[in-house]
Amino acid sequence: MKYDIIIVGGGIVGLATAHQSLLKNPKLKLALIEKEDRLCKHQTGNNSGVIHSGLYYKPGSLKARNCIHGYNMLLDFCNKEEIPYELCGKVVVATDDFQKPLLDNLYNRGLENGLDKIEKISIEQLKEIEPHVNGIAAVKVPYTGIIDYVAVAEKYAEKIREAGGEIFLGEKVIDIKDSQSHSMVETSKRSFETTLVVNCGGLYSDRLAKKTSDEVDLKIIPFRGEYFKLVPEKEYLVKHLIYPVPDPNFPFLGVHYTRMINGGIEAGPNAVLAFRREGYKKSQIHLGELMESLMWPGFQKVAMKYWKTGFGEMYRSFSKAAFTKALQKLIPEIQEKDLVDGGAGVRAQACDRTGGLLDDFSIIEAKHAINVCNAPSPAATSSLAIGDTVSDLVLKRF
Known part of the structure; x- marks a missing residue:
């Protein structure tokens, strides 16, 4: 089975990359391989469903650029395809004095990232929005929303199939072998020959990457x-989404409250x-x-x-x-x-290897492969933008 591109991984990033690649070049013969019997079983399927605004990310980073660009692309896609979402907004709340300068830094970072509608609000304003919240300072972020990312990803899959792409479920990639002109992708069921492998393997992306490159040291x-x-x-x-001020040295946002698009908190x-x-x-x-x-x-x-x-x-x-x-x-x-x-x-x-928890997206290129090795939150929000970036790298190979 011969293809121009094999994408490994049926989460939202792999699906968005396939969708964007076929949009740009409908003549590509493309297949996506997923080891589970359904798409989006792991990170995408267990996502909290937040549409992120780009507030937290270092200005100029891939995360910041892809989040803001991806945010707009996602909303346009959902409006066109009639996928429900709600821009309910969120508040980021300081509960201790030491968090106030961190909240100020977050606010300034948001402005640098182009979020000119965020605002510092008084305790009285906070109580109007969220009467049960305890806080001494807060920032209101009206851009933030909620959505069902599995519904988004399934729509990407529909678009892929309509464009002639193929999706193989229940096939685990066992090995990837390079030759001079192509790669052989061995799965639990068959072999594929491809000019280019795009690795969007999520929790196993590092192992897959090491099958294509000696340069992977993460x-x-x-x-x-x-x-x-x-x-x-x-x-x-x-009433909305309620977040604490995050630890700037730790790549997690702390326990928070999230309204869900299908109901519940x-x-x-x-x-x-x-x-x-x-x-x-x-x-x-x-x-x-x-x-x-x-x-x-x-x-x-x-x-x-x-x-x-x-x-x-x-x-x-x-x-x-x-x-x-x-x-x-x-x-x-x-x-x-x-x-x-x-x-x-x-x-x-x-x-x-040095103890850095990678905060930014990481894409490692090899002779016959493109490896998306780190695509943490806000990857779901940014999926179309990440797919846009990776598909540009793909098309340079053809």
């Missing part, structure tokens, strides 16, 4: 984010090391994958640097009381009995 470390849901009778406590997530790459429960352990994370020099440095934060996150994972206490910083009325178990997602966080 490791995907899986972090599980666990959620609770508010019981229906307490959903009135949250999520509270969370924490961020704990998963004991396997697709470990959505504490009981899911893969000793080989766990040791791979623990033995990586970069992760050992991260653990040394953030041991106190990591211990707190792990403690909240095992203690509902501790999780509730963290949520009470933003809404003091929340009680343990108001929370029921929600879902969990696993984030594919790239970590380099």
